[in-house]
Amino acid sequence: MVGITEMTNWAVDLIDVRKIYGKTIHALRGVNIQVGRGEIFGLLGPNGAGKTTLVKIMMTVVRPTHALGTLLGRPLGHRGKLAGTGYLPEDHRFPGYLTGAQLLDYYAALGKVPRSRRKVNAAKLLDRVGMSEWATTRIDKYSKGMLQRLGIAQALMNDPELMVLDEPTDGLDPVGRRDVRELLLELKSAGKTVFLNSHLLSELEMVCDRVAILVDGLVARQGTLDELTEETVEYRIAFSGDARAIQEKVEALGASLGANVITVSGHDTGKVNAMIDLLRAADLSVESVQPHRFSLEDILVQVLADQSATPVARPVHP
Amino acid sequence: MQFWALIVDSFRESVDRKIFWVLVGLTLLITLVMLSVGFAGEEVTLFFGMWSTETDRFNPLSDIGRANLVGFVVYLLASTMMGWIGVTLMIIATAGAFPAFSERGALDVVLAKPINRARLFLYKYFATMVFVVLQGTLFFVLTFLVMWLRWGVWAPGYLLSIVFLVLLFSYLYCVSVLVAVKTQSAVAAILLTLFAWVLFALIHQAPSVFETFPDLKKRRTVYVAVRVASWIPPKTGDFPYLAARWSQAGTSIDALPYFDMDTATELERTQIERARQVEEQELAKNQFYSIGSSLLFEIVVVLLAMWTFARKDY
Structure with a gap:
């Protein structure tokens, strides 16, 4: 069991997370991941490694077969703590009949953000992601990049302690990607924790304090970029x-x-x-x-070449 | 706050659908047709006075005339237009609500909010009924106003038809939602709900076969099984009956042509009064059975759908 002291130290503390679809598909086989408060943490791995499943389990979208651990100091799946998280899913689909401003208001209301704060935050965030001019335009008129910007804005509407972003730069042009990187660094400097799942390893390399490499439902490597690249x-x-x-x-x-x-x-x-x-x-x-020094890409290729991925031991302190 | 957010969202989703406006158009057309009909004593005018005739059957100054007018509106317009065509269109319009809501990528953000799945399901279930409440209210309020202001027929009980319409829709909508959360398909939800509607009507009518062919009652097990089975499904066919009873409350029995209260003897009046009381009690019991058993069915189906929704991975 996880002690109370430890529970409050990690922003995300996942212990032995397993997910079996049906009876035969082992998507996650005992994942241990720890993310310190105020960190930008990157999750990487090949397609089908279980990254999105893990993110969905954290956000209670998918029910784990087995999972221990905490999110913001409360047991995984605790509804109340979800009010303190922001989430951008991969391949999100927002209702086309809403405008950008209406979407932000709708999701924030579901997140129990008071009406007075919703209005202020929506205007501020739409401006922050460069979508102010499109605030009253229906979402079905948006391009993919605009949807992604809106998605990031909605994840920030409740001023979350923890942001969980699944492929946040998907569909963005180089300028948009740079904006996202700057935004992530801003969040970090404001003391927020960011959990990032991305295919773009160079992006992760630029912003992440620590990363974990997920292969075949197991964490093959985990640590700071220096730690991971030291041996390489x-x-x-x-x-x-x-x-x-x-x-x-x-x-x-x-x-x-x-x-x-x-x-x-x-x-x-x-x-x-x-x-x-x-x-x-x-x-x-x-x-x-x-x-x-090896890049993350080199390391990932090396890890994939070594198919004998074994679970990584859980560190004691953040 | 969360329920209200889902209601507002459902309202926006409703008015975005073309079928919503088709129903509004249908309601306005019916209202216009009703407006074009006028009654002045025994004279009935059509097409805003272009054509007229005389009949005492629809004289709004008499109890019989008023009852006939309300009955005409309830049985022909409310029951046929809203109870059949309207509800069918509403089933088609709302069948996509749950599949779209729980589509992969659409529900993820919502599930990551501080609201448990069972509550989220129920909020969404009731919020989607905004569509029907809006359509029903528009139809019944407009037709009520025409009856009152144009024809001079005051039948406030008619407005209760809004509740009966929403109930009728909800008996079928629960089936639609169950199919939708199981299959994620709006088409399957529409087809199976319409099939269920027909099935409910057949099961409800099945006991009458034994009245037509009394010999069949000798097969006791079959007879009892059919009777019991007829209690289970929602009583979707009762909508016009319920609407009519409440719309004409206080006038219908007085208006029955075979009782003339003014010329009846004291004994006859007492007998009529007693008969009326018995009839009212019987009707009240039937209404309780009709709505109660239907709601019980709906609750069971909704719980099943809620359980499916809450246990699923998205």
């Missing part, structure tokens, strides 16, 4: 000349020889120096030494 640093030593004579020695030291490049994995600078010495001893000219 490598040095690339470019040289000129024929290095076939030293190939065995290079490989014996745990490096790999490519076309005029030696790649040394990890943070081992001693090994890098040894390689440089080896090249010089063979009368080869060293042209450059470049550290290279």
Whole structure:
């Protein structure tokens, strides 16, 4: 069981979340994810990994087969705490007969936001997402990008402590994506927690404090970007000349020889120096030494290549 | 606040549908036709006085004439136009409400609000009836005003027809909603609801077969089973009867042509009064049975639909 102290520390604390559709489809197989307050947390993974199912379970849209943990300090599925969350689902469909302003008012009323605040917030948020001029236009006249902007505005109508955004930049042009990034950073600076599910890894890399990689219904990796990329640093030593004579020695030291490049994995600078010495001893000219850190995309590809994903242990403190 | 938000949303959804305006147009047309008819004593004028004839059957100055006029409006206009055509159009118009509401991507945001699913379902269920309440109110208030102001017939009980119409619709709408939450299909909801409507009428009428063919009553088990089965479905066929009873309350029995209260003897008057009391008690019992058993059916179906809605993943 989760202790009271811990319950208040994490904004999101998911423990052993499982979902089985029917009797055979294991969408989630025991997910553990922790998100600290004030963090921007990114969830990534390939299609069918269970990301959207997990988000829907958090927002009570899908009923879990088994789940422990808390959301904003209260047990998962606690209705009252949903008043403090904002949610933008993937592939949302808003009623076409409403105008943008009416939609914001409708969803905020369902979220128990008082009428006086609804009006002020709607005007402010429509302006914030660049939709003021379209406030009184029917939604069925909106483009996909406009719907996405409106969706983000509706998720903010209750001034939430926690924002859960499923593919928030879907359908947005580059300017729109930049706006969303700025908005997320604004929210973070205001102390809000953001839980982000996105396919766009570069986007996640730019804004997320921590990420989790979901593969086949399990968290394969979880941590800060530095933590995740630490093991994946490598040095690339470019040289000129024929290095076939030293190939065995290079490989014996745990490096790999490519076309005029030696790649040394990890943070081992001693090994890098040894390689440089080896090249010089063979009368080869060293042209450059470049550290290279893996991107999230590299890490995801690496994780997918390693199909033996195992659950990640739950950290003790946020 | 949440219920009101859903009511406002349902109102907006209703007026966005073409079928809403078709029904409004139908109501206005009926009102216009009624307005074109005038009564002055025994003279009846049609098409705003272009054609006239004389008859004592619709003389609004007599009890019989008033009862006949109200009966004409209830049975021909209210029952046929609203009870059949209107309700059919309303079923078609509202069948898509739940499938659209619970469509993947549409319901996600709503379910993530601080409202439990059972309550959300019930709020949406009742909010969708705004469509019928609006249409029913418009029809019955306008036709009531024509009867009162144009024909001089004061029948306030006629306005209760709004309630009976909403009840009739709700007996069928619960079936539509159950099918909709099970199948997510508006077409299936329409077809199965109309089928259920016919089925209810057949089951309700089934016991009369035993009156026509008394020999069948000898098959006791079948007879009892048919009688019991006829209690279960909603009494959708009772709408015109209920509307007529309340519309003509206080005038209908007085107006019965075979009783002339003015010339009746004291004994006859007492007998008539007693007969009236017995009839009223019987009618009250029938109304209670009709509405009560139908509402019971509706409650069971709504609970089943609510349970399905609440247990589903979206």
